[in-house]
Each structure stands twice: as structure tokens, then as C-alpha cells.
Amino acid sequence: MTAKKMLKVLADAGYPARIVPVSRLKDIKRNVEGLHKQGLLDPLLHETYLKGYSYQPPKEMPDAKYIVILSVPLPQIEVRFNWKGREIKTIVPPTYANTLSIIAKAKETLERSVEHGEGRFVLALFPYKTLAVRTGLASYGRNNISYVGKQGSFHRLTAFFTDLELGVDDWGERSVLPRCTKCTACLKICPTKAIDEDRFLLHAERCLTFLNEFPSDRPFPSSIKPSMHNAIVGCMRCQRVCPYNKEVRDWIVKGEDFSEEETGYLLKGEFVGDKAKEMGAKLGKSGLDLSVFPRNLRALLDA
Numbered sequence: 364m365t366a367k368k369m370l371k372v373l374a375d376a377g378y379p380a381r382i383v384p385v386s387r388l389k390d391i392k393r394n395v396e397g398l399h400k401q402g403l404l405d406p407l408l409h410e411t412y413l414k415g416y417s418y419q420p421p422k423e424m425p426d427a428k429y430i431v432i433l434s435v436p437l438p439q440i441e442v443r444f445n446w447k448g449r450e451i452k453t454i455v456p457p458t459y460a461n462t463l464s465i466i467a468k469a470k471e472t473l474e475r476s477v478e479h480g481e482g483r484f485v486l487a488l489f490p491y492k493t494l495a496v497r498t499g500l501a502s503y504g505r506n507n508i509s510y511v512g513k514q515g516s517f518h519r520l521t522a523f524f525t526d527l528e529l530g531v532d533d534w535g536e537r538s539v540l541p542r543c544t545k546c547t548a549c550l551k552i553c554p555t556k557a558i559d560e561d562r563f564l565l566h567a568e569r570c571l572t573f574l575n576e577f578p579s580d581r582p583f584p585s586s587i588k589p590s591m592h593n594a595i596v597g598c599m600r601c602q603r604v605c606p607y608n609k610e611v612r613d614w615i616v617k618g619e620d621f622s623e624e625e626t627g628y629l630l631k632g633e634f635v636g637d638k639a640k641e642m643g644a645k646l647g648k649s650g651l652d653l654s655v656f657p658r659n660l661r662a663l664l665d666a
Contacts, residue, residue, distance in 0.1 A: 372476035380433035381498035460650030482527035549601035
């Protein structure tokens, strides 16, 4: 009954969810590391994102029994930079903003789904997308992004360990969105050719999202042209043309405005003292941080 109630409370809050036993961690690891062993993952991608994951229960909960994974719907955020008499509107894709508050609200909802003091929840850190797709919470798009019902790709996945005995195992086969077998919209629009006609797995090392998340002292590869940039971080091209995002592609909320003076400060790239703290706090409201400046902003201004 606990699992059924938990899933209902989460669904009523707008967070569809699935549950697996902790023993599935080894299957998640096998799925992810298998791609690396086959040489299908770029070494830099593996080193940057995947090598540091743990596939064990956390120290805070060594007796963890189950994992609950859920999806939180999120919009794009429009951010505006003023520079040399121009207003440059740009997008922060879904998943970047409000990380801590989303985790806190999801955990609060989980705690509300059980009797007071009945169980504990600890944030899990491993490749969520693998678990989401293997449990049927999400399906893969041809662009390798996870899609969840009417949320499409406009969502953030998060997962928690729990010491509750839930008696559920939603693990199953991967699913791909049905239209992706014939649709080529994302393949045609991808500016870096990260989506390949000859294989389903994304060439993530070419993906603009991957390249946009490097620290500012790392230059873009020469193959990345100014016209390719379309967001201050990440990339929205394949998501905006995807038919599965038809209902959400125009879901945009207003974010921060940056004055000419503030834009100049970000372009200068000397982030020290109280001004850096002030600017970091303002950027944080839209899911940004100083690490991607000035590089990403310069790229957009040149586009």
C-alpha cells in the first residue's frame, strides 16, 4: 500500500514516478559502463560526466532498499542581455534552473506520501536517464533525450534512495518514441551532426550541450560556428523541432535582465569580490553560473 500511495501522491503533485530495488544499481552500471567498454562513449565524456558516479547505497543510508525516480516538469527560461544598444534574448533550456529547490520539493512530496517517521529519503546520484527509460517512466528520443508523457523533454529527472520496503520492481526494456523510427526532424536540425543516421546512440562529444557546459577557459572547437549557438548554455534545436514537444515547446518563463554594465562585466571575465557574488546570485536564479562566462556570452553575441 505504501508504494501505491507514494506513486499517487507524486502523480497528483505532477511528478510521475517509478520504483526499483537497490539491487538494480548493478544493472544501471552495466548499461552505462557497457557503452564505455564497447568504445561507444567518447573518453572525455566518460571522464567528465560518468566516471564519478557511485553505484552503491550512500553512506547516509547503507541499508537503502529501494530507489524512487521521478520527473519534474520544467519550462525554458528567457534571459536578456543588453549590449551596445541591442537586447539579446536567449534561452536557458529546461533542467538547468532551481536545482536545489526542485530536489527539496520532490523530497518533501515523498515524505508527505508516507506516515510521519515511517521512512527516510536520500538523494541518489547516478545516470538518471538510464533508470528512467528502463522503468518506463521515460522513453528515448532519436536525439537520446528522455521524454516523459505530455512533459516531452521539458522536465528534470531526480531520484532518491529509501529504507522503506516497497515491494515494487518497475525495471523493464528500453523504449523508443514510436515516431522516431521515421522522423528525421532532429537529425536534420542538429548543427554539429551529433545525431547520426547510422546509429541510435548520440555522438555526445559533438553535441552543443556538452560543449556549452565546459568552463570558460576552454575554447570551442574550430568546427563550432557562431550561427550554431542558440542558448546561453545547452542547446534547444532538436527539442524545439521535435513533434513530441508540440504542446510544450513554447513554454517559456521570463528570467533575469542584464544591463549593459552587467553584460560588460560578464564579458570581461574578471570575477572576484562582492560583485562576483552579486552577479553569481543573479545568474543562479536562471540556472546559470559564472563558469560559462565570458565564453558562451561572446559566442551568442557573435552569432
